[in-house]
Amino acid sequence: MSEPGRGEAPLGSPPEQAPPVLALAGVSKAFGAVRALREVSLQLFAGEAHALAGENGAGKSTLVKTLAGVHRPDTGQVLLDGEPVEFHNPADAQQAGVAVIYQEPTMFPDLSVAENIFIGRQPRAALRRIDRATMHARATELFTRLGVALDPEQPARGLSIADQQLVEIAKALSRDARVLVMDEPTAALSGNEVARLFNVVKALREQGCAVLFISHRLDEIFELCQRVTTLRDGGWIASEPVAGLTHDDLIRRMVGRDLDTLYPKQETTVGEVALRVGRLTREGVFTDVSFEVRRGEIVALAGLVGAGRSEVARAIFGVDRWDAGTVEVNGRRLPAASPTAAMAAGLALVPEDRRQQGLVMDQSIERNIGLTGLKTLRRGPVISRAAERDRARDWAIRLQLKFNRLSDAVNVLSGGNQQKVVLGKWLSTRPEVLIIDEPTRGIDVGTKAEVHRLLSQLAADGLAVLMISSDLPEVLGMADRVLVMQEGRLVAEIPRDRATEESVMTAATGRAS
Amino acid sequence: MAPDVTAAKPAEGVSVPAGTGRGSLGRFLRWDVLVGMLLVLVFAGGSAGSPGFASIDNLSFALGDLGEIALIALAMTMLVVAAEVDLSVASVLGLSSALVGSLWDAGWAIESIIPLVIVVGAGCGLVNGLLVTRLGLPSLAVTIGTLALYRGLAYVVLGDRAIAEFPQQYVDLAVNDVPGTPVPYPVMLFILLAAVTGVVLHATGFGRSLFAIGAQEEAAQFAGIRVKRIKLTLFVLSGAIAAFAGVVYTLRYGSARADNGVGLELAVIAAVLLGGVDFDGGRGTLGGVIAGVLLIGLLRNLLMLNDVSTEIQSIVTGLLLIISVITPRLVAAVGRRRIPAPASSPPPPES
Amino acid sequence: GGTTKDSAQQGADPKASAAAPASADPNAPIKEGLKIAFLPKQINNPYETIVDKAGIEAAKEYKGEAKEVGPSDASASSQVSYINTLIQQRQDAILIAANDANAVCGPLKQAMSKGIKIVAYDSDAAKDCRNLFINQADSEEIGRSQVKMLADMIDSKGEIAILSATANATNQNAWIDFMKDELTKPEYKDMKLVKVAYGDDDDQKSFQETQGLLQAYPDLKGIISPTTVGISAAARYISGSKYKGKITLTGLGTPNQMREFVKDGTVQQFALWNPKDLGYLASYSAAALASGQITGAEGEKFTAGKLGEYTIGKDGEVILGAPFVFKADNIDEFDF
Amino acid sequence: MSAVTAGRSSRGVVDLVFRARELSIVAALAVLVAVTAGVNGNFLSGQGMKDIFLNASILVLLAVGQSVVVITRNIDLSAGSVVGLVAFTTGDFLAADHGRGVVFAVVLGVAIGALCGLVNGLLVSFGRVPALVVTLGTLYVIQGLDHLIAHGRQINAVDLPPALLALGNGTVLGVPYLPVIAVVVMLAVGYYLRSYASGRDFYAIGSSPEAAGLAGIPVRRRVMGAYLFSGALAGLAGVLWLSRFGTVVADAANGWELQVVSAVVVGGVAITGGVGTVYGAALGALLLTTITSALVVLKVNPFWQQAITGALLLLAISVDRLLALRVARVLRRRNARHGS
Ligand SMILES: Nc1ncnc2c1ncn2[C@@H]1O[C@H](COP(=O)(O)OP(=O)(O)OP(=O)(O)O)[C@@H](O)[C@H]1O
Ligand SMILES: Nc1ncnc2c1ncn2[C@@H]1O[C@H](COP(=O)(O)OP(=O)(O)OP(=O)(O)O)[C@@H](O)[C@H]1O
Ligand SMILES: [Mg+2]
Numbered sequence A: 001m002s003e004p005g006r007g008e009a010p011l012g013s014p015p016e017q018a019p020p021v022l023a024l025a026g027v028s029k030a031f032g033a034v035r036a037l038r039e040v041s042l043q044l045f046a047g048e049a050h051a052l053a054g055e056n057g058a059g060k061s062t063l064v065k066t067l068a069g070v071h072r073p074d075t076g077q078v079l080l081d082g083e084p085v086e087f088h089n090p091a092d093a094q095q096a097g098v099a100v101i102y103q104e105p106t107m108f109p110d111l112s113v114a115e116n117i118f119i120g121r122q123p124r125a126a127l128r129r130i131d132r133a134t135m136h137a138r139a140t141e142l143f144t145r146l147g148v149a150l151d152p153e154q155p156a157r158g159l160s161i162a163d164q165q166l167v168e169i170a171k172a173l174s175r176d177a178r179v180l181v182m183d184e185p186t187a188a189l190s191g192n193e194v195a196r197l198f199n200v201v202k203a204l205r206e207q208g209c210a211v212l213f214i215s216h217r218l219d220e221i222f223e224l225c226q227r228v229t230t231l232r233d234g235g236w237i238a239s240e241p242v243a244g245l246t247h248d249d250l251i252r253r254m255v256g257r258d259l260d261t262l263y264p265k266q267e268t269t270v271g272e273v274a275l276r277v278g279r280l281t282r283e284g285v286f287t288d289v290s291f292e293v294r295r296g297e298i299v300a301l302a303g304l305v306g307a308g309r310s311e312v313a314r315a316i317f318g319v320d321r322w323d324a325g326t327v328e329v330n331g332r333r334l335p336a337a338s339p340t341a342a343m344a345a346g347l348a349l350v351p352e353d354r355r356q357q358g359l360v361m362d363q364s365i366e367r368n369i370g371l372t373g374l375k376t377l378r379r380g381p382v383i384s385r386a387a388e389r390d391r392a393r394d395w396a397i398r399l400q401l402k403f404n405r406l407s408d409a410v411n412v413l414s415g416g417n418q419q420k421v422v423l424g425k426w427l428s429t430r431p432e433v434l435i436i437d438e439p440t441r442g443i444d445v446g447t448k449a450e451v452h453r454l455l456s457q458l459a460a461d462g463l464a465v466l467m468i469s470s471d472l473p474e475v476l477g478m479a480d481r482v483l484v485m486q487e488g489r490l491v492a493e494i495p496r497d498r499a500t501e502e503s504v505m506t507a508a509t510g511r512a513s
Numbered sequence B: 001m002a003p004d005v006t007a008a009k010p011a012e013g014v015s016v017p018a019g020t021g022r023g024s025l026g027r028f029l030r031w032d033v034l035v036g037m038l039l040v041l042v043f044a045g046g047s048a049g050s051p052g053f054a055s056i057d058n059l060s061f062a063l064g065d066l067g068e069i070a071l072i073a074l075a076m077t078m079l080v081v082a083a084e085v086d087l088s089v090a091s092v093l094g095l096s097s098a099l100v101g102s103l104w105d106a107g108w109a110i111e112s113i114i115p116l117v118i119v120v121g122a123g124c125g126l127v128n129g130l131l132v133t134r135l136g137l138p139s140l141a142v143t144i145g146t147l148a149l150y151r152g153l154a155y156v157v158l159g160d161r162a163i164a165e166f167p168q169q170y171v172d173l174a175v176n177d178v179p180g181t182p183v184p185y186p187v188m189l190f191i192l193l194a195a196v197t198g199v200v201l202h203a204t205g206f207g208r209s210l211f212a213i214g215a216q217e218e219a220a221q222f223a224g225i226r227v228k229r230i231k232l233t234l235f236v237l238s239g240a241i242a243a244f245a246g247v248v249y250t251l252r253y254g255s256a257r258a259d260n261g262v263g264l265e266l267a268v269i270a271a272v273l274l275g276g277v278d279f280d281g282g283r284g285t286l287g288g289v290i291a292g293v294l295l296i297g298l299l300r301n302l303l304m305l306n307d308v309s310t311e312i313q314s315i316v317t318g319l320l321l322i323i324s325v326i327t328p329r330l331v332a333a334v335g336r337r338r339i340p341a342p343a344s345s346p347p348p349p350e351s
Numbered sequence C: 001g002g003t004t005k006d007s008a009q010q011g012a013d014p015k016a017s018a019a020a021p022a023s024a025d026p027n028a029p030i031k032e033g034l035k036i037a038f039l040p041k042q043i044n045n046p047y048e049t050i051v052d053k054a055g056i057e058a059a060k061e062y063k064g065e066a067k068e069v070g071p072s073d074a075s076a077s078s079q080v081s082y083i084n085t086l087i088q089q090r091q092d093a094i095l096i097a098a099n100d101a102n103a104v105c106g107p108l109k110q111a112m113s114k115g116i117k118i119v120a121y122d123s124d125a126a127k128d129c130r131n132l133f134i135n136q137a138d139s140e141e142i143g144r145s146q147v148k149m150l151a152d153m154i155d156s157k158g159e160i161a162i163l164s165a166t167a168n169a170t171n172q173n174a175w176i177d178f179m180k181d182e183l184t185k186p187e188y189k190d191m192k193l194v195k196v197a198y199g200d201d202d203d204q205k206s207f208q209e210t211q212g213l214l215q216a217y218p219d220l221k222g223i224i225s226p227t228t229v230g231i232s233a234a235a236r237y238i239s240g241s242k243y244k245g246k247i248t249l250t251g252l253g254t255p256n257q258m259r260e261f262v263k264d265g266t267v268q269q270f271a272l273w274n275p276k277d278l279g280y281l282a283s284y285s286a287a288a289l290a291s292g293q294i295t296g297a298e299g300e301k302f303t304a305g306k307l308g309e310y311t312i313g314k315d316g317e318v319i320l321g322a323p324f325v326f327k328a329d330n331i332d333e334f335d336f
Numbered sequence D: 001m002s003a004v005t006a007g008r009s010s011r012g013v014v015d016l017v018f019r020a021r022e023l024s025i026v027a028a029l030a031v032l033v034a035v036t037a038g039v040n041g042n043f044l045s046g047q048g049m050k051d052i053f054l055n056a057s058i059l060v061l062l063a064v065g066q067s068v069v070v071i072t073r074n075i076d077l078s079a080g081s082v083v084g085l086v087a088f089t090t091g092d093f094l095a096a097d098h099g100r101g102v103v104f105a106v107v108l109g110v111a112i113g114a115l116c117g118l119v120n121g122l123l124v125s126f127g128r129v130p131a132l133v134v135t136l137g138t139l140y141v142i143q144g145l146d147h148l149i150a151h152g153r154q155i156n157a158v159d160l161p162p163a164l165l166a167l168g169n170g171t172v173l174g175v176p177y178l179p180v181i182a183v184v185v186m187l188a189v190g191y192y193l194r195s196y197a198s199g200r201d202f203y204a205i206g207s208s209p210e211a212a213g214l215a216g217i218p219v220r221r222r223v224m225g226a227y228l229f230s231g232a233l234a235g236l237a238g239v240l241w242l243s244r245f246g247t248v249v250a251d252a253a254n255g256w257e258l259q260v261v262s263a264v265v266v267g268g269v270a271i272t273g274g275v276g277t278v279y280g281a282a283l284g285a286l287l288l289t290t291i292t293s294a295l296v297v298l299k300v301n302p303f304w305q306q307a308i309t310g311a312l313l314l315l316a317i318s319v320d321r322l323l324a325l326r327v328a329r330v331l332r333r334r335n336a337r338h339g340s
């Protein structure tokens, strides 16, 4: 691999003689038999935003962790200002001016939001005491820059994933770092917040900060970054300026082939009502939510982050209690707060937080997929391991899961592949109504297309799908009908032919109507 | 009904060669297996070096002496796998013993005392379970409280009295061996229960649920597992078994007192932990626990036979516990070093 | 298992033939090399240590091999494990201070069936599970004398309380029963036992119980604490509180523990037998049993070295003697 | 910015709840003391108060040490056995050499305790093994060592330097030394944990050990520190035990591990780490000891005492929990009204 990372100089790139602020040279990293990185090189320059693209499991997060001092490379070097350095732990990297937003939020739920941001480097007053007033003021200032209304003194426990992500971003910004590394910071955010974030990052870049940015939303790469490095299966494919690349070019580099369409929506015939929700209310969370989903239909539930969509899903499935209202599946009313009854009635919920809710991270792929089928996998009183394995293998193949062994713990899978395991776990219950919360969060384009095709086909086969998504193109591309929630209420229902970015956003922000 | 999505790269995941060296090495050097091997070693060493150790009399006694701990350890294993713990077991045992004594003293028949006492034990477990599942209190805290409460109730029931002279046929059942074996009846019962528990824990859906709850409770709940009900069941079971162990204890020693079995909970927990069950839940095997119970019991027996003082026994028990948690880490570290990739850092928190 | 099996084993054991000889031979010499084991309530209990050490010393006099084994917690179940071990080790005699008279019974019977002689000391086992009980002092005598001693000091007037060990302590409960009985006598009509408290032989607990007693019963005149841990904790509390001089404390304690409090006037007198003599006598009685000098029947006599001749009383009990009363003027003569 | 104001008002409630954890213990204490004193005036007499504080001091010290460990999501079951070991070995040293003073005793005791803590800390933080197992192991080991050293001997008050005994029973300005020491330690530790960056690290570690590592917090060093500190405090408690009781056998504070953990839990320190204060833990210790004393003063049948103590303990943690749940619900409703 000769001289990667130096294509023709893009607009605004630094003079040739200035060495990259941070660079990887020929770095390899393996986990057991999995070679997560193979001789990868990458150079980050001051004042430049650099994108890292690749499918799920391509090695992006591993690369990030290598830069962050979490992993040490097996071979190859990390270079800081052209000099080789060794980061023994995250503290070393932070010392060197590298701020990292990890793919999954790393919160301290019991500490206040402000402390989460400043832990370990709180502003000091006399006698090295913590200066809380300054700390809170600085946190507020950061939130203002990001345009979010978070109270610095509130405990982090109970923050939505989006809010957690915003705190992570504030944490990274607060470091005034020379290098800002962001691993899918926007996966949980909706349009507004992404726009704010980009403004802040652009400002930082202009002040001379080097940025490494990872996202599966290609538009974002084109909007924010000057250069892009593509990984495939842990190997380096290309480093080149973004200008002059097309979406299809990038996808081809990532996937190694062309992709026909991201939203393969199939025509279906809509059948009778499968899920009917009537005036569902959970005090303080959502109020009077009524809608129905028919067989063969994909209904999207759109809205801003925190609108209460996930809460509705949780209540329908019975994980949370509801205070008033009814839920019917195929005409039969569900008792409140019983996931077991919901499952028996043919309901499935793919939750939004796969690490906490979707998966038992320490357990194997086959066990996770088998967890929803403990009754069906029985041979007599005992579970048949063969049946369990067959079921897992079956779905692993269908979903193109990338794994080493079915008996590996899911926590060694990449984020996207974890999501596939959750999908397999629920699809294997052969549900009649599928509620799927952020189906493609953190999933690469190739898989995204697959998931979409899968959803389409499931609907065509008569499944009723309720899809919660913050990805507007996905909503528009896949939904037969769009329901919009705002602050705990259902405010609009828009049929497919009238659903546009405009109409959905207008309803979601409550500006019109 | 599932669509055909098998077209692209179908065999990709599956084709990766399975079984690298680490897997088999790791599997072999698991702690519960090591405990088993250690047990064999102690047994072999004892038989060779200490006359009297391997005698039928001694083994029968040593096994019988472990009866209550072993019984309680069955329920405790399931609880700890589900990331809960019950520290009140020894107090339930004491309460049960006190009840047996006072009811017997009051002229009840043993046949009706035993079921009643087991129901009371289940009730004690229910209280633990309700406090844990309904109020969401940590079981460590709850059962420290009920540890005091149930022991206190034992004193309320029996005060400073000691009741003896239980009917001989029941004492025999608690003490004698199953004819033709060195296995006392309670131990035989334990063997049967252990077989059932082993199957339940490792081969049934209920067992799978326990591991899932212990490893990630919220995910288990989202998978439709009735987390609270299962936990409640476990606590009730633990209480009932502890109460039954109390009956066995009372009959075996022929003495009902309010302070019977004080401190037994730590012995049970030590055995469970020594058997390689992860106190954080989600990991462990029943085989390991049984080996752990036997190892502690037989090793103590062997040390006693060799006139090793009780202080040293205590130290050996403590060291064993420490070694039981250190060894797997060392093995893992060594194992990692042998693999081409020297992973230097801790397991990462995410993807 | 196997604790009350009296079948099967009898014939198999060579020593069984020697078990329970029909009659005693008072002139039999003490055998050399007798294997004798002391099994105290709890190892590490200083009082028990003094007793057992003296017993082990005594064994040297008659060329026996004596040892002390035992649990670190005062529980019957641990003692049972040790009895089993001692049976496997084929000791000639086991001396036990039983934590629970009944719980140790089964295994002791099994030991006896194998020809092992059982001597209970300090705290008795059930009668049919031992050959002899060496009683430090007559239980009745202890109970009654404690009341008398306190009555003398408070002019037989006022409220009194007892601070015991654990609620299940066999000895203490026996003594307390006699104390209560003694108090029913007319000469104590002005003395009223208001409470039996339990300090669990734990310093802190005994301390707190003493405080509680003094607060709850402001008119309390005297406390009897028939346990060494209890009396020293109570004395220490009283000596550092405003109650010093107002309350009379007595009971059973060792001179070393109590010396400070006798000297500073907190305690006027307390009692105890000589624990060394107890161990010594127990040791000799075990040897006499194992050598066939005695069988444990009432009326038999044996010589316990320097302590002289003892006669076995009713129910196989041998009584060491009357408890000794320690006061300011004699306490310095003792060191234990 | 309506969300921010909503946040602020809800924070007021949250704050109150957090303080309520301590307030509710204070209230429980007040009720207990009032009832007891109502029945028996002596309970609140000078001597009565002195007794309560003296009784609680040693448990308070242990609870303070324990809560630092528990806040980091670990546990130290060996604390009680350390007290026993230190009380005996220190006493043994002093008895052998009358010339030594109080300072020597304290230094020696704290050093022995710290050594035990060091072993725990090394095993837990560098061995990366579950704290409960390790400290249960060291509990057995330390207890064994203690008994091995004591070997049935006992330390008597006459063998100890009078100055040391005075420490256990003497007073400054009418206040006994022990509670003064306990309160000073508690305040210092509480202030440190709240107001110093390294103090906050303990909370961060307990709240999420993984996140703490990624945030560059020296996790091992802090956990190590927590154990070292807990061990040292247990050592100090051991010396104070010696000075208070004078007569010491090997099993001083035997079985206290669960009592200390109870005190910490009652005091609102979450067993799962990250939450709680040493003030709460100290109050928990005070409450527990006061219950024991009060039950005696109230002439409760001794056979009921333990049952009542257990029931009160359960009541304390349940009420606390119910309160928290209730406030959470109120917060949720409030959120709804203000929007987000
Ligand atoms: N700690 C680990 N142990 C074993 N394998 C690991 C570990 N971490 C990552 N891997 C493997 O390394 C490969 C790269 O994973 P990585 O998380 O870097 O992918 P990614 O590009 O970030 O994917 P995604 O877009 O889904 O986040 C995957 O095959 C993953 O299973
Ligand atoms: N675990 C939780 N505990 C407390 N509050 C929560 C929790 N999760 C979410 N919330 C709050 O509930 C409200 C609704 O959140 P919800 O996750 O349902 O929104 P959403 O529309 O699904 O958005 P998202 O895109 O983030 O999933 C938000 O104000 C959020 O802060
Ligand atoms: Mg990733």
Ligand SMILES: [Mg+2]
Pocket (backbone or CB within 6 Å): A309, A310, A311, A352, A437, A468
């Ligand atoms: Mg959501």
